[in-house]
Amino acid sequence: MLGNLFVAGLCLGAAVARPTTPPSRTGLTPSELDARVAKGADVLGTYSECDSSISPACTWNSLLPDETLLIDMNVPGTHDTATWNYTQAKQLELIQYTGPLAPAVVYRTQDTSILDSLNLGFRAFDLRYAYLPDNQTIGFYHAAALMSATTTLEDVFYGFYKWLDANPTETLFISMQVATGINDARFQQLTYEYLNDPVALKYFIQANATLGTLGESRGMMNLFARFDWPDLPAEFDNRYGLHFSPNDWEVNGANFSFIYNEHVPSSVYIEDFYHIEVGGPLNLPPKVQYKYNATSYHLDLAASGNNSDSLMLTFASAESNLYGSTPRDMALGNPLGGEGVNQKLLPYLQTHRGQRNGVVFFDWYQQVDGLISTFLDL
Ligand SMILES: *[C@@H]1O[C@H](CO)[C@@H](O)[C@H](O)[C@H]1NC(C)=O
Ligand SMILES: *[C@@H]1O[C@H](CO)[C@@H](O)[C@H](O)[C@H]1NC(C)=O
Ligand SMILES: *[C@@H]1O[C@H](CO)[C@@H](O)[C@H](O)[C@H]1NC(C)=O
Ligand SMILES: *[C@@H]1O[C@H](CO)[C@@H](O)[C@H](O)[C@H]1NC(C)=O
Ligand SMILES: *[C@@H]1O[C@H](CO)[C@@H](O)[C@H](O)[C@H]1NC(C)=O
Ligand SMILES: *[C@@H]1O[C@H](CO)[C@@H](O)[C@H](O)[C@H]1NC(C)=O
Numbered sequence: 001m002l003g004n005l006f007v008a009g010l011c012l013g014a015a016v017a018r019p020t021t022p023p024s025r026t027g028l029t030p031s032e033l034d035a036r037v038a039k040g041a042d043v044l045g046t047y048s049e050c051d052s053s054i055s056p057a058c059t060w061n062s063l064l065p066d067e068t069l070l071i072d073m074n075v076p077g078t079h080d081t082a083t084w085n086y087t088q089a090k091q092l093e094l095i096q097y098t099g100p101l102a103p104a105v106v107y108r109t110q111d112t113s114i115l116d117s118l119n120l121g122f123r124a125f126d127l128r129y130a131y132l133p134d135n136q137t138i139g140f141y142h143a144a145a146l147m148s149a150t151t152t153l154e155d156v157f158y159g160f161y162k163w164l165d166a167n168p169t170e171t172l173f174i175s176m177q178v179a180t181g182i183n184d185a186r187f188q189q190l191t192y193e194y195l196n197d198p199v200a201l202k203y204f205i206q207a208n209a210t211l212g213t214l215g216e217s218r219g220m221m222n223l224f225a226r227f228d229w230p231d232l233p234a235e236f237d238n239r240y241g242l243h244f245s246p247n248d249w250e251v252n253g254a255n256f257s258f259i260y261n262e263h264v265p266s267s268v269y270i271e272d273f274y275h276i277e278v279g280g281p282l283n284l285p286p287k288v289q290y291k292y293n294a295t296s297y298h299l300d301l302a303a304s305g306n307n308s309d310s311l312m313l314t315f316a317s318a319e320s321n322l323y324g325s326t327p328r329d330m331a332l333g334n335p336l337g338g339e340g341v342n343q344k345l346l347p348y349l350q351t352h353r354g355q356r357n358g359v360v361f362f363d364w365y366q367q368v369d370g371l372i373s374t375f376l377d378l
Pocket of ligand 1: 041085089
C-alpha cells in the first residue's frame, strides 16, 4: 500500500498524493451507499466514523496477527441484535401488522444500535428474520415482534458492507435464524438470493463449513446459518457458511455440542440457556445465579484447552418473562433483585483477562462500565 502511494507520488511529480477512499465493493457511489444505509436506519441506527486513535475498540482486529485462528478470538456479539429500539411506542406503531403482543420489554434485549455496536467493538450479530408484512421481502423480528415494517435484511447487510469498507482490518460473524411465521420454498429461495447476490458474494466468506484465519477474513463476514433449506431445490447449491441446523441446536441447552463438519471433523460447543424458570416469580437472584453459573462454566470450558479445535459460542443473555424478569433484569439486575449477569461477569472477566472465551453474545451491555473492554483485554 505504501509502495503504491510512493509510485503514485512519483508519477504525479510534485503533486501531493492525497489519500483517496477506495471505491466501495458494493459498486455504489458514496451517496447511493449512504442512501441505502439510511433506508435501514430502523434496525441499523445511524452511521458514524470511528476514530481508532480515540477508541481502540473500533479496529481491535487490527491489533491481532493475520495468522490468528478465528476460533481462538474473543468476539463480543449482541443477542437478538435488532431489538435495540423496540419500545412500547414502536410496538404500538407496528401493532397493525402484529396484532396485540406481550409488553415490549419482554422482547427488547439491547439499547445500542448495530452501527454503534460495531464502533464499540462488537463483531458478532444475531439476526432473526422473517417475511415483512408485504410477504415479498425479509426483515427483522424477535419472535412475533416486528422491529420495522420497511427495513429489509439486505438493507442491514449494506450497513455491514459500508462499515467493512471503512474498517477493512475487521471481520464479522453474522448469525441468521428464522424468527417466526412462514418458512416456505419461496422464503428459502429469497434468503438464498439475498446471500448469493453478487454484492453479498464479495463480503460473505465463500467457505463451506470451515473457519479460517483472521488474515483471510479481514473486511469480510462469516455466516452462521442457523436455518435449514428443506424446500430449496438442489440446484441452489452455494450454501456457504457454518450450517447450524435447528435439529442439532438444543433448545435452552446449557452445555451442548455438535459436529458441523464431519470431514475435518469440526465441532461447536454452545451455552444457550436462555429461559430461566427457577426461583419463583420476581425472585431475581437465583435466576441470575443459574444463568451466571452456566455462562461462566462455558467460558471456563472455552479457556480449558479441552476444546481448542472447536468453536465456542456462549450466550450471556436470558429471560424469565413468565416469572416477571425481563431480559434487561437478567442482564443488569434491578433495584429489588440486585445484580444481573453482566455485573457478575465483569469481575469474572477481570480475573480471567486474556483467556480464550470464544464468541459471546450479550444483552444490554452498555450499562456495565468496562465489560467489553475487559472482555477484549484492551
Ligand atoms: C426509535 O424509533 C422511534 C420511533 O418509534 C424513532 O422516532 C427514533 O428515532 C428511533 N431511535 C433511533 C435512535 O433511531
Ligand atoms: C401475508 O401473509 C399473511 C399470512 O398468510 C396474511 O395474513 C397477510 O394478509 C399477507 N399480507 C399481504 C400484504 O399479502
Ligand atoms: C459440559 O460439556 C462438556 C463437553 O461435552 C462435558 O465434558 C462436561 O461434562 C459437561 N458439563 C456438564 C456439567 O454437563
Ligand atoms: C458443505 O459441507 C458439508 C459438511 O461437510 C457437506 O455436507 C455439504 O455437502 C457441503 N456443501 C457444499 C455446497 O459443498
Ligand atoms: C452450575 O452449572 C453446572 C454446569 O452447567 C451444573 O452442572 C450445575 O447444576 C449448575 N448449578 C446451578 C445451581 O445452576
Ligand atoms: C478438561 O478436561 C480434563 C481432563 O479430561 C478435566 O479434568 C477438566 O475438568 C476439563 N475441564 C473442563 C472445564 O471441562
